[in-house]
Amino acid sequence: MDERRFKKRTIFLIVYLVFAILPVYWMVNMSFKTNEEILSTFSLWPQHFTTDHYRTIFTDESWYSGYINSLIYVAINTVISLGVALPAAYAFSRYSFLGDKHVFFWLLTNRMTPPAVFLLPFFQLYTTLGLMDTHIAVALAHLLFNVPLAVWILEGFMSGVPREIDETAYIDGYSFPRFFLTIYIPLIKAGVGVAAFFCFMFSWVELLMARTLTSVNAKPIVATMTRTVSAAGMDWGVLAAAGVLTIVPGAIVIYFVRNYIAKGFAMGRV
Amino acid sequence: MKPVNQKAWLLVVPVVLCVAFSAILPLMTVVNYSVQDIISPERRVFVGTEWFKAVMRDDDLIGALGRQMVFSLAVLAVEIPLGIALALAMPAKGWTSSAVLVLVAISLLIPWNVVGTIWQIYGRTDIGLMGAALAALGFDYSYTGNATHAWLTVLLMDVWHWTPLVALLCYAGLRAIPDAYYQAASIDGASKFAVFRYIQLPKLRGVLMIAVLLRFMDSFMIYTEPFVLTGGGPGNATTFLSQYLTQKAVGQFDLGPAAAFSLIYFLIILLLCFILYNWMQRVGTADKTEAGHG
Numbered sequence: 001m002d003e004r005r006f007k008k009r010t011i012f013l014i015v016y017l018v019f020a021i022l023p024v025y026w027m028v029n030m031s032f033k034t035n036e037e038i039l040s041t042f043s044l045w046p047q048h049f050t051t052d053h054y055r056t057i058f059t060d061e062s063w064y065s066g067y068i069n070s071l072i073y074v075a076i077n078t079v080i081s082l083g084v085a086l087p088a089a090y091a092f093s094r095y096s097f098l099g100d101k102h103v104f105f106w107l108l109t110n111r112m113t114p115p116a117v118f119l120l121p122f123f124q125l126y127t128t129l130g131l132m133d134t135h136i137a138v139a140l141a142h143l144l145f146n147v148p149l150a151v152w153i154l155e156g157f158m159s160g161v162p163r164e165i166d167e168t169a170y171i172d173g174y175s176f177p178r179f180f181l182t183i184y185i186p187l188i189k190a191g192v193g194v195a196a197f198f199c200f201m202f203s204w205v206e207l208l209m210a211r212t213l214t215s216v217n218a219k220p221i222v223a224t225m226t227r228t229v230s231a232a233g234m235d236w237g238v239l240a241a242a243g244v245l246t247i248v249p250g251a252i253v254i255y256f257v258r259n260y261i262a263k264g265f266a267m268g269r270v
Numbered sequence: 271m272k273p274v275n276q277k278a279w280l281l282v283v284p285v286v287l288c289v290a291f292s293a294i295l296p297l298m299t300v301v302n303y304s305v306q307d308i309i310s311p312e313r314r315v316f317v318g319t320e321w322f323k324a325v326m327r328d329d330d331l332i333g334a335l336g337r338q339m340v341f342s343l344a345v346l347a348v349e350i351p352l353g354i355a356l357a358l359a360m361p362a363k364g365w366t367s368s369a370v371l372v373l374v375a376i377s378l379l380i381p382w383n384v385v386g387t388i389w390q391i392y393g394r395t396d397i398g399l400m401g402a403a404l405a406a407l408g409f410d411y412s413y414t415g416n417a418t419h420a421w422l423t424v425l426l427m428d429v430w431h432w433t434p435l436v437a438l439l440c441y442a443g444l445r446a447i448p449d450a451y452y453q454a455a456s457i458d459g460a461s462k463f464a465v466f467r468y469i470q471l472p473k474l475r476g477v478l479m480i481a482v483l484l485r486f487m488d489s490f491m492i493y494t495e496p497f498v499l500t501g502g503g504p505g506n507a508t509t510f511l512s513q514y515l516t517q518k519a520v521g522q523f524d525l526g527p528a529a530a531f532s533l534i535y536f537l538i539i540l541l542l543c544f545i546l547y548n549w550m551q552r553v554g555t556a557d558k559t560e561a562g563h564g
Contacts, residue, residue: 009358009359010359012355012356012359013356013359013360013370016356016359016374017370017373017374019430020373020374020376020377020430020434021373021376022392022399022400023388023389023392023399023400023430024376024377024380024388026388026391026392026398026399027387027388027391030391030397038397039396039397042396042397042402044399080288083284084284084285084288085285087281087282087284088281088282088284088285090281091278091279091281091282092282094272094273094275094278095272095273095274095275095278096272096273096274096275097274097275097276097277097278097279097282098276098279100278103282103286105544105547107285107289108543108547109539109540109543110289110292110293111487112487112491112539112540112543113293113536113539114490114491114493114511114512114515114535114536114539115491115493115512116491116493116512116513116515116516116519116532117300117515117532117535117536118292118293118296118297118300119516119519120299120300120303120519120525120528120529121295121296121297121299121300122292122296124299125295125296125299140288140291140292141292143288143289143291143292144289144292144293147285147288147289148289151285201378201379204379204381205379205380205381205382206381206382207381207382207383207494208493208494208516221381222381222382222383222384225383225384225387226383226498236391236397239387240391243380243384243387243388246380246381246384247376247379247380247384250376250378250379250380251372251376251379253379254372254375254376254379255372258368258371258372258375259368
């Protein structure tokens with residue numbers, strides 16, 4: 001009976017994975033076809049295999065600079081998010097203080113603010129500060145949803161570390177910064193990895209704010225792609241190739257943190 | 271109990287400053303707009319609550335809100351059970367578990383407008399696999415022409431995109447159940463269903479609350495994917511709240527009404543968030559005392 005049960009589960013899993021992979025496969029498939037083939041024939045794999053679309057992206061600056069811009073602001077955002085979230089998460093997990101629960105809830109509400117609500121104010125704010133079309137502007141705007149998430153995840157991990165460790169370190173004469181950097185952070189490596197992964201992911205996939213706050217110099221790849229759809233007609237091949245390339249950084253990151261992801265949620269603020 | 275230490279505030283200050291900069295300042299700007307009629311940057315008239323009244327009577331807005339609620343509930347009704355089933359089916363050990371984990375997570379890592387683009391192509395009857403398959407089966411499928419098809423396609427896209435989040439959460443929750451529970455169940459001769467109903471489901475309650483909360487809120491804010499896929503159409507069948515707001519604020523440049531709308535939108539989310547959060551906290555604590563661990 002167990003055997004049959006096992007098989008049913010496996011079949012369900014395989015069906016789901018096919019459902020999950022097919023749309024991605026279709027894009028990969030298209031990215032290797034010529035534009036004529038994409039539009040004229042329906043084929044399950046490329047009949048005239050070509051890497052021209054990828055060559056276009058890697059040689060045309062308006063394309064590849066998009067990837068570089070995205071990576072820059074995602075990196076800045078991840079660093080700032082973790083930098084401010086680590087001490088705060090420590091405070092939330094270790095101490096009670098005036099209004100701690102309210103501040104925590106307020107942080108969570110920001111995770112749930114629709115970006116569309118803040119588009120115009122952001123535009124005005126960053127124009128006033130002279131930060132429009134810079135990487136730092138997008139990185140700062142993305143703090144809105146990444147900082148609360150990072151605090152949330154890190155707090156869960158930190159609560160899993162026994163408090164005796166802190167006390168022993170203080171008795172041994174460690175100052176707080178030294179204890180925090182040399183003892184505590186290595187203990188919650190996995191949590192930092194998971195939080196970094198989520199910051200990376202949500203900043204990488206966000207379009208609305210990134211597009212509003214940039215025009216040329218810091219234009220992210222996601223925005224470059226939307227313009228191609230509307231302006232240059234339908235260059236489906238290049239679009240598909242660009243889409244495939246946007247998955248690559250995320251796939252690399254998830255491969256490295258795959259073992260932590262499950263753990264991260266299990267220990268989270270449940 | 272955690273020791274009381276007001277100095278801990280010093281550690282929280284950077285976060286508060288960061289988030290205040292990207293949340294409170296813009297929010298104040300929105301409040302400022304919502305009570306003024308901005309004719310030009312120099313000419314502004316204070317209009318009080320006029321925009322709020324106008325927005326509340328806006329039939330298009332109420333339509334968008336209705337569509338939004340139906341969509342968000344449909345998202346939960348499909349993604350939560352499917353995510354649980356998927357988590358139960360995912361292998362727990364060995365190389366297959368890593369491989370399946372990465373494959374399942376892939377759709378989460380795709381930029382949202384690329385998700386829209388993928389489905390835009392995928393659903394076309396001439397060049398897309400799904401569209402062509404449906405057409406070959408004899409369906410008169412068209413996500414650009416038929417409102418029901420468009421709505422279902424957006425829902426299917428969301429299920430494809432976000433079910434992995436629910437699955438990963440539940441997968442993590444399942445891994446946290448000690449083996450002793452399963453051993454006890456097998457000694458009692460419990461059926462698979464009983465194991466699920468009395469061991470796995472109660473233990474998943476915590477992560478499920480988070481999954482429900484995140485999915486509800488995120489689907490309530492959905493913008494990019496339907497924008498790319500259908501542009502809100504045909505008609506306004508897939509125009510959800512964010513889309514309607516952006517049309518008003520950016521498209522028509524109606525700053526006052528758009529700001530009032532933003533605030534109402536924000537308050538709706540805040541209210542739902544508050545209710546769910548408190549519910550989550552209560553259920554979470556009940557779960558902890560019942561299971562006897564902290």
